[in-house]
Amino acid sequence: xxxxxxxxxxxxxxxxxxxxxxxxxxxxxxxxxxxxxxxxxxxxxxxxxxxxxxxxxxxxxxxxxxxxxxxxxxxxxxxxxxxxxxxxxxxxxxxxxxxxxxxxxxxxxxxxxx
Amino acid sequence: xxxxxxxxxxxxxxxxxxxxxxxxxxxxxxxxxxxxxxxxxxxxxxxxxxxxxxxxxxxxxxxxxxxxxxxxxxxxxxxxxxxxxxxxxxxxxxxxxxxxxxxxxxxxxxxxx
Numbered sequence: 001x002x003x004x005x006x007x008x009x010x011x012x013x014x015x016x017x018x019x020x021x022x023x024x025x026x027x028x029x030x031x032x033x034x035x036x037x038x039x040x041x042x043x044x045x046x047x048x049x050x051x052x053x054x055x056x057x058x059x060x061x062x063x064x065x066x067x068x069x070x071x072x073x074x075x076x077x078x079x080x081x082x083x084x085x086x087x088x089x090x091x092x093x094x095x096x097x098x099x100x101x102x103x104x105x106x107x108x109x110x111x112x113x114x
Numbered sequence: 115x116x117x118x119x120x121x122x123x124x125x126x127x128x129x130x131x132x133x134x135x136x137x138x139x140x141x142x143x144x145x146x147x148x149x150x151x152x153x154x155x156x157x158x159x160x161x162x163x164x165x166x167x168x169x170x171x172x173x174x175x176x177x178x179x180x181x182x183x184x185x186x187x188x189x190x191x192x193x194x195x196x197x198x199x200x201x202x203x204x205x206x207x208x209x210x211x212x213x214x215x216x217x218x219x220x221x222x223x224x225x226x227x
Contacts, residue, residue, distance in 0.1 A: 002157065002159065004157070031213055033213075040123075040219070040220075041219065042118075042203075042216075042217045042218060042219045042220065043158070043203065043215075043217040045214065045215070045216075048213075048214065056214065090157050090158070092157070094213045096213055101146065101207060101213040102148065102160050102163070103160075103213060103215060104159075104160075105150075105157030105158045105159065106157050107155065107156055107157050108156075108157050
């Protein structure tokens, strides 16, 4: 285990549903990330929180809403998603300004939007 | 300029052979180049990483070769094993005060017994 947990591991939702993905890191890191992983595409960085402030938002549609209540927890709130949003959503954490800023990934949430 | 181009998309190697995956980048601000390994149902995990002040780094059967002038780096897996079958991603970082990795497209490696 990497020290980064994600729940749920699998999620099926309709386009009108509201759901949330949860990520928790037990590594004492100060930065957390959401990525989207689709088949045959590079990992797409969605959001970055550094020291609990959102420092990057890569033109992600507003139907995705991140929340970082503290340095150990990260949420991704989902509402009125589209079928093309089906993907693996990965959370990661790292210690910024460290000599080697290795990002540690969770196992991901496999999301299917019907 | 932010892209990292990775090739090949897929690779099939016989057990005991050498697997080679290549990446190229444009942004000269990148100063940290990790490789990640991902097994089905798992998130990516750091395999090995290099900084541009060295041309090669070796850890066990895994070696990164780095060519700063060509802006290219590659992963070599010596004596490839079926357990190495996974998806490999190269990445690059640099230019921000927080960690921001730009990933390649990934290479699906299959090692036949």
